[in-house]
Amino acid sequence: MMNKLKEKKILIIIASFLIFLSCDSNNQTLSSDNVKLLDIESISETRSSLGNTYDEESNVFWIMGKGIVEQKQEIIEINISIEQRDKDVINASKVVNENINKVVEIAKSLGIKEDDIVTKEFSISPVERWIQKKDEYGEWGESEIIAYEVNNSILLSSEKIDVITEFINQSTIQTGNTLRINNINFSAKDQKENKIESREKAIEDALYKASFYEKRLEIKLGDIIHFQELSGPSVSQNDKSMPMMRMAAEAMPSASIYAGDSEIITEIYLGFKID
Structure with a gap:
């Protein structure tokens, strides 16, 4: 009787071991299939990127x-501006107007047509400074206008590089430190x-x-x-x-x-x- 029980236990252990191996083999097969599917998807994505x-x-x-x-x-386009800062806005505007007229006359004398001279921007802006103040009530700070900045920007275009070069040279001499060359573009x-x-x-x-x-x-x-x-x-x-x-x-x-x-x-x- 005891021998039969031992034989049954041995058979159960062997059967359990075989079932375990079978499940592990299925998992490995499934994992392999997944790898193949991933490879196919990867190849498909690579192909679609070509x-x-x-x-x-x-x-x-x-x-x-x-x-x-x-x-x-x-075509050469040059964007220049005349800029002046002064405590008196009228004086600043006067300097800017005089120099912008000089620049336009120089451009015309070099053969640049009026249609190729365009005003891009005109602005008058206050120049402010933060000032610390003090009285019997304590210290505080406030913004105070110390000057005005006037800016007039124009755009000129020409097909001749030597004309633009000469325009820059003459404008620099005639207008001095008020001249700003914002940018030069080619098209x-x-x-x-x-x-x-x-x-x-x-x-x-x-x-x-x-x-x-x-x-x-x-x-x-x-x-x-x-x-x-x-x-x-x-x-x-x-x-x-x-x-x-x-x-x-x-x-x-x-x-x-x-x-x-x-x-x-x-x-x-x-x-x-x-x-």
Whole structure:
């Protein structure tokens, strides 16, 4: 009787051990399947991040096209201002008006047209200082106007660098420390035409790639059913946007300006139906 009980216990232990091994094997198989699923998802995400991809669900083959057009920055824009600070606002305004008229006359004498001279900003602002005061009641502080600052800003444009250079030189001599050069910017003359050309190049690039992949991958591309354009900003290869400078007439060297080139970039995405 005792021997039979021992045999049953041994059989139960062996059966429990086999069940444990079976469960562990199933878990390992499931874990392996999960790893495979993750690998497939990872591959799918990587593929979708590429420029030219095939979307199995919608049966669409995506092609990216890129067009780049180099352009000369032929138009120079200079933003200058006359600034004067004085305790008397009338005196400050008088100095600013006299010097801004000098600047405009210099521009006209150099061949800059009136249509290319535009007032950008005119302002009169109080200059304040925080002053500590004291009396029999204690100490306190208050803001007090100590002067007035008058500023008149104009924008001029020309296609000739030497004209802008000479304008800066003469204006510095005539207006002295009141002259401020806020910034100098360069732009292309035919931006619209260059943009159209960059789009045409992007389309040609996309269609060439579509033909290439169609032959090499032995697939048949049908109609274009999706389109998207991504237009990037003009990229300057010679960034000469200058910050604000306070000019001094004494020992002022001649200005040097360089325009450089820029690029207009267009990117498009075409979605072809797979026949």
